[in-house]
Amino acid sequence: MHTTQSSLDLIDQCEFSNDDPFEINQNLFPNLKSVLPTTIIKRIEAECYANWLNWAFEGESSVSVVYGIIRDQISNNIVDYFSHLDHTEQQQVKDYFSNIIIEEQEHRIIFKNIIDKLQLPADINYRPEFFDPDSVEFNSFWNNHYDKVGFLSALGIAVIGESYLLACFLLFYKQSSNKLKKQIFKQFLTEESQHIAHFLNLIKRGKYSEEDKDRLHHSFLQTVQEKINFEIKTVNSIRAKLQKGFNTKIVDNGDNFSILNDTEKFNQIAYSGELHESFKELFLRRSYQFYHAVFPDVTEDEFLHQVKNYHSDQLIGAE
Numbered sequence: 001m002h003t004t005q006s007s008l009d010l011i012d013q014c015e016f017s018n019d020d021p022f023e024i025n026q027n028l029f030p031n032l033k034s035v036l037p038t039t040i041i042k043r044i045e046a047e048c049y050a051n052w053l054n055w056a057f058e059g060e061s062s063v064s065v066v067y068g069i070i071r072d073q074i075s076n077n078i079v080d081y082f083s084h085l086d087h088t089e090q091q092q093v094k095d096y097f098s099n100i101i102i103e104e105q106e107h108r109i110i111f112k113n114i115i116d117k118l119q120l121p122a123d124i125n126y127r128p129e130f131f132d133p134d135s136v137e138f139n140s141f142w143n144n145h146y147d148k149v150g151f152l153s154a155l156g157i158a159v160i161g162e163s164y165l166l167a168c169f170l171l172f173y174k175q176s177s178n179k180l181k182k183q184i185f186k187q188f189l190t191e192e193s194q195h196i197a198h199f200l201n202l203i204k205r206g207k208y209s210e211e212d213k214d215r216l217h218h219s220f221l222q223t224v225q226e227k228i229n230f231e232i233k234t235v236n237s238i239r240a241k242l243q244k245g246f247n248t249k250i251v252d253n254g255d256n257f258s259i260l261n262d263t264e265k266f267n268q269i270a271y272s273g274e275l276h277e278s279f280k281e282l283f284l285r286r287s288y289q290f291y292h293a294v295f296p297d298v299t300e301d302e303f304l305h306q307v308k309n310y311h312s313d314q315l316i317g318a319e
């Protein structure tokens with residue numbers, strides 16, 4: 001609890017700007033400079049930060065509830081994957097989840113306080129009243145979701161979220177020039193790494209049904225693919241918006257920025273370089289560790305190959 005209080009005090013002492021809330025030393029997408037003007041890159045970055053902050057707030061709020069559902073499923077033996085553990089071990093699992101839930105609720109408040117210091121753009125759907133772990137509506141939303149996807153996928157997707165957050169925190173921690181903000185990320189890094197380690201340890205001890213494993217396989221690969229690069233969905237939607245704008249009116253001054261028409265090349269430039277390489281590497285490594293705990297025969301190379309070649313219609317086919 002007191003580490004969070006210190007994080008909240010740190011947030012109090014800091015200013016956060018929409019353009020560069022974490023005061024990172026270089027552009028988020030430094031290589032785009034070779035193909036786009038700074039004003040456009042700034043716009044892309046500001047939208048990425050706003051989307052990311054809102055996503056992180058929603059994610060921390062969601063896991064605060066989802067981990068509670070999972071804990072109750074295990075402790076009431078509704079999922080029997082851990083029924084072979086003795087009473088003390090089961091109690092440990094339950095206690096660990098309870099501690100994590102407290103930390104996730106604290107993380108939620110940290111994000112809320114950062115967002116409250118910013119002016120999120122109007123098109124960001126920031127809904128703190130819905131994403132509230134005490135709200136009945138929010139709890140029943142996640143209970144329904146759990147009933148649909150089952151234990152392994154619910155936990156697996158949460159672990160992908162944890163891994164993505166961890167990679168983001170490391171990126172901001174390494175790049176920030178503000179010592180106070182660095183301390184905030186350090187706390188996050190410590191706690192989220194512990195969460196992932198706990199889930200890995202837990203998942204290795206369970207025995208799962210083929211049906212649950214199959215469901216995990218599809219939802220896991222699809223979600224890893226979507227999250228492999230920092231905010232790629234946001235980047236692509238801005239790219240598409242800019243492309244439309246340039247194609248219709250600004251073209252006559254000669255600056256048609258043809259790079260905007262080529263998604264693949266654009267992403268290749270945006271996500272090349274050390275910053276994004278190490279992000280991807282950490283995210284994929286953590287995701288693989290979880291997948292491997294359920295599918296011990298799959299090597300890391302095979303996993304990476306599957307992520308790269310996964311098509312979401314495989315998911316539809318599986319349902």
Ligand SMILES: [Fe+2]
Pocket residue numbers: 060103104107192
């Ligand atoms: Fe968290």
Ligand SMILES: [Fe+2]
Pocket residue numbers: 063104162191192195
């Ligand atoms: Fe976490």
